Amino acid sequence: MTTASNRIRPRERDAIIQSLRAGVVPRSGQQHVQVGRAQEVGALVRDIERVVDGGATTRFVIGEYGAGKTFFLHLIRSVALKQKLVTMHADLAPDRRLHATGGQARSLYAELTRNTSTQAKPDGGALGAVVERFVSQSLTTARERSTSTEAVIRQRLGELSELVGGYDFAEVVAAYWRGHDTGNEQLKSDAVRWLRGEFSTKTDARAALGVRTIVDDANFYDQLKLLSRFVRMAGYTGLLVCLDEMVNLYKLTSAQARSANYEQILRIVNDSLQGTSAHLGFLFGGTPEFLMDTRRGLYSYEALQSRLAENTFATNGLVDNSGPVLRLAGLSQEDFYVLLTKLRDVFASGDPAAHLVPDDALTAFMQHCSQRIGDAYFRTPRTTIKEFLNLLAILESNPGEDWRHLLGAVRLEAETNPDLEPLDEVQEQPRASDDDLASFRL
Template identity: 50%
Template sequence: MSPKIKPRERDAIVQSLRSGVVPRIGLQHIQVGRAAEVKAMLADLERIKDGAASVRFVVGRFGSGKSFFLNLVRAVAFEKRFVVVQADITTERRLQGSSGHARALYNELMRNMATRAKPEGGALEAVVAGFVANIEHELNKDEMDLQIAISSRLEPLMEMVHCYDFIKAIQSYADGYATQNEDKKQAALRWLRAEYSTKTDAKRDLGTSTIIDDDNIYDYLKVLARFVSQAVYAGLVVNIDELVVLSTRLNHVQARTANYEMILRIVNDCLQGNASNIGFLFAGTDSCLEDRRRGLFSYEALQTRLGGPTQIAGYTDYSHPVLRLQSLTPEELFVLLLNIRRVFASGDDNKNLVDDDQIRAFMIDCAKRLGAEYFTTPRDVVKRFTSVLSILEQNPGAKFAELVESVPLEHSEEASLVSSEESPDGDDDLANFKL
């Protein structure tokens, strides 16, 4: 007998899948395949827990399940007691940039911070408060020794760049926590979320001499990873999606190069052992990685580190920094559609809207419309199937075959247009063109 699915999870899954996005909760109800990739990520998490670092590039075409895989790793990390921060790259939020672009990415990561207890995000205060509360409990609420104990617990951070003001922000939060000074606590959280835009304001409120800005977000991510490892967590996982924006939306060569240099720094640190308790997952398309004119491989040092075969003689090397998502098999896609049917029925097999034969007929129709490609982009098939079931649920008298015939199958296309803004540095090469 199938386990029941909570209404909240059911609605979140259905609404997300119908919109073509990945649900944040309930992934266990629909997950199929990717066993080898998940096993590789579990090995990474164990290394991070032991004080190492990891970097992976999850690569696949549009609709192949990259974002789903990132969220799956996120859910697995929760079970292993990791803190997870997650954000999408945009033209206004990126790893390197002026005018607050990098700070905006850091702020988004902090706002999306999640733990097993707070999987929907906004967990920064819970993590900091939990750290302070645990120390206070150990001291039996002796306020005089709280700051000393915090300094002692955070001593492993002292060797890191930019550690002093980070520690000062934690101590300010602890002081506000002990004295019930809400303003002081919120000021500390603002600093930790990179919401201070000037050093003057931060110094006035907290006494810090620096702020988290465009030039130091990576250094502070490493400090944060060390901090959470001191706060009863296994480490920090950083999920960054939509890496394709860097190659398709940034027309300025210097802007792309600056971001690729930051990625190179992350890769070098993780592969050479210069970072600890932190793992990075970047998700992007094949062309975002391999395009020699605008992609990551346009930066020679990244091509050297991330190039090379991931498959040899039919065998996949899952220790390679690049994880190429393979297409779902027909059997796996069938199981995925069965799982979606079960979600609609809230786990009650007696309430299934369609039978197995109808699902097979649906897959045959998709194959006729897309050919063999429909296995490579499960998002398109899932979105269409979810739309059909939604209509069928609202109109019990509707004919399944007629709905399948009427509901279109949208085909995910890789972004073929680059921003039309003129590049002052003359990078006007044609990136892609489709008629």
């Protein structure tokens, strides 16, 4: 019998199933299908607590292609939201990088701000709400002190002046208040657009807001540090930035472009290790090739290789989850069996009486998959999950059909890792100048 505690809402149930059948991570409800990796989750929960306490952290979540890195990052984001952090996430792509000279870093920043979430707005688009919360708190404080709200805002934002870009950041937030106070929706909109990195020219920003700078390729990381301070002022506990598909840096055909991006990563790592960032966490998701390839990966950059070197004692089954690199082991067969039971339960909306297949079907399904593709069915389970849900969908649409008759129709192919495809080394034009690269060296 299903109870209120284990019932899964139809909307959440459908979102989980549709996402997994499409081979993508569901935006919510990950807790219903999470299995294993308790130690890895625990390590990152401690990182979140460090950010809440005013520290900084940088982690590289490394796992084989299809091992569930993206799902894991989404799960950690949901944990961070419950701890009242603001989270941002984006996938790197050819037009979205950490460093560039053609707008790609600003594009990454704009994607991050579009995917800004809070516990009240977990699906993104929360940056405007964060600013509104800060302004509302300032308004309350001004009333208590019998002073002007703008004076309170400027006083609260005064500490940002020590950071790069802090003055203009404060001016933009003050402009948002003026729009709020006068009912000027255009001014409020322009302020949020500036904070989202949507102004492409300084001329437009100056005309709209009276500031001389915009978010661009050169100040991408500095702007994130400003936001980490700002969200604290708005009453949140910190900022967590999740960047997935880091392998797209590994795939850059220009050695100079890769080096410049690795310089930016080095800067983030150094700030985290040296304690010069506050209330700010970074999670980078990538494959072993992105990390360890000494020709194109992070290990090709000597300073990063030394900082990310793994504990030499972590061998023969021993693990160290306290270092900057967190390796995601593949699921075990036992974990995968538990996963199938959870997927079956989600499909039944949490009602055991509505299960479409018995326990025997789960074991038979695993045996069939093992015969088709070997251990890959549970170590890199994306395709296997899709096929299992497809099987349940057929049974749901055809009541009375015997699952045994359908099992032989399950067709699986082991996933191939596109990161291992040969990549040519060419030079990208225009070339980055020595001054451009030197500005990111520590």
